[in-house]
Amino acid sequence: MAMWDKAFKECDIRGSYPAQVDGDLAYRLGLAVAASASTPVVVVAGDVRLSTPSLKARLIDGLRDGGAEVVDCGLIPTPVYYFARRILRREVEPAGVMVTASHMPADQNGFKPILGPLPIMPEGLRELSRLVADPPPPKPGGVVRRIDLAHEYLHWMLDRFGNRPDGPPLRLVLDCGNGSFSDLAPGILDALGLTFEPLFCEADGRFPHRSPDVSQPEALAALASRVRATGADLGVAFDGDGDRVAFVDDRGEVLLPDVFIALLARDALEREGPAAVVLDIKLSASVDDIVREAGGTPLRERSGHTFMKTRVLAEKAILGGEASGHVFFRELEGGDDGLFAALAMLDLLARAGRPLSQLVATLPRFFLTKDIRVRFEGDVAGVLRRLEAQAEADGARIERLDGVKAHYADGWALARASVTEPMITLRFEGTTREGLLSAIERFLAPAPAECLDAARTAADQVASGD
Secondary structure, X not given: OHHHHOOXXXXXXXXXXXXXXXXXXXXXXXXXXXXXXXXXXXEEEEOOOOOHHHHHHHHHHHHHHOOOEEEEEEEOOHHHHHHHHHXXXXXXXXXXXXXXXXXXXXXXXXXXXXXXOOOOOHHHHHHHHHHHHOOOOXXXXXXXXXXXXXXXXXXXXHHHHOOOOOOOOOEEEEEOOOOOOOOHHHHHHHHOOOEEEXXXXXXXXXOOOOOOOOOOHHHHHHHHHHHHHHOOOEEEEEOOOOOEEEEEOOOOOEOOHHHHHHHHHHHHHHHHOOOEEEEEOOOOHHHHHHHHHOOOEEEEEOOOHHHHHHHHHHHOOOEEEXXXXXXXXXXXXXXXXXHHHHHHHHHHHHHHOOOHHHHHHOOXXXXXXXXXXXXXXXXXXXXXXXXXXXHHHOOOEEEOOOOEEEEEOOEEEEEEEOOOOOEEEEEXXXXXXXXXXXXXXXXXXXXXXXXXXXXXXXXXXXXXXX
């Protein structure tokens, strides 16, 4: 069990293959999910990673031997797996397991389990971990049936986005990153009659051309270059399993998630009327102001798919946005779908009749750093306590939703402990460049020197526009 311990995270299960995630873990997890799920029906699917077929097969063996009715949806993007669960909900509320490591490198894999109608919480994953270590005995009655809902997903997308606004056709560069949307997304764009140039749209679980993590600007360099070279109106990129999205505007500039979440939220509120919008604690404070101006109610939530989606469902929020590029939609029952978000952005642009860069210019300037990850082998909890004490002494308003967030008059600072590695994660924002620098210097005064050095470097990148 020791080698599997580190694979159990707060929101999912993932790690290096086969050192931390292997076929034995997959089989035991199948037995555990079959014993824990609130329904005997379990939907299973997997991404395009080279290790996924064998892991999925062993997972299905465990589910079947545990007495479950397994619905095997094949190798599909995570949003299509979510779609399958929504379709099957017409008959019964299914449990499910998606075999994926999402945006992680090609040598990793994992599982996203769900045991009932709501996302699994950390305590649920801890219980699964205990059952994996001491699996329940097999029981009879397990069956497996295979379904393919990709065609139905395509037609659902056509029904949703087929009536496009009038105006000149928009030109798109579509970067699938050799991930799970590589086959399906181009087919859907073709069926919608959209003009696009495919980039890295050949499924390859080695991810040979770029990282599957679209939150890293360097992963979008080729996309930005093609947008500039072709004069496209928009560039879109998906992560490895298709639930995250990234955008490049008509000038070839990579948009911060804060920016495109603000645009999508404002558009949804203007079309649908007042509603709640759930925002990752790490997003810019300006997004709250944009939501309020559009008639919405901003609600802050801790980072993580489980926490964000659960809050979107609980609040009946029209939209939720996470700093890593997940966008959650009420229309999808709180689900996140990179292709749906991309088509929603295209609709927004068509209705606006203006370039994306001009829409971005209507938003305030964000003086916001990227996530700053600092390796620290010492007492992380002690560092956070010192940062909180210093911020309180400075008169900052303290928020403890996730780590320590200090709100100053001209900016904010956030420090969190990584749940997977000996790391401190930092992020800062100022209403001005000076406010950003002030938040860094004040908040990190009692921090290790490497934290301050990394934050100053990140602030320099914000100041220079990198």
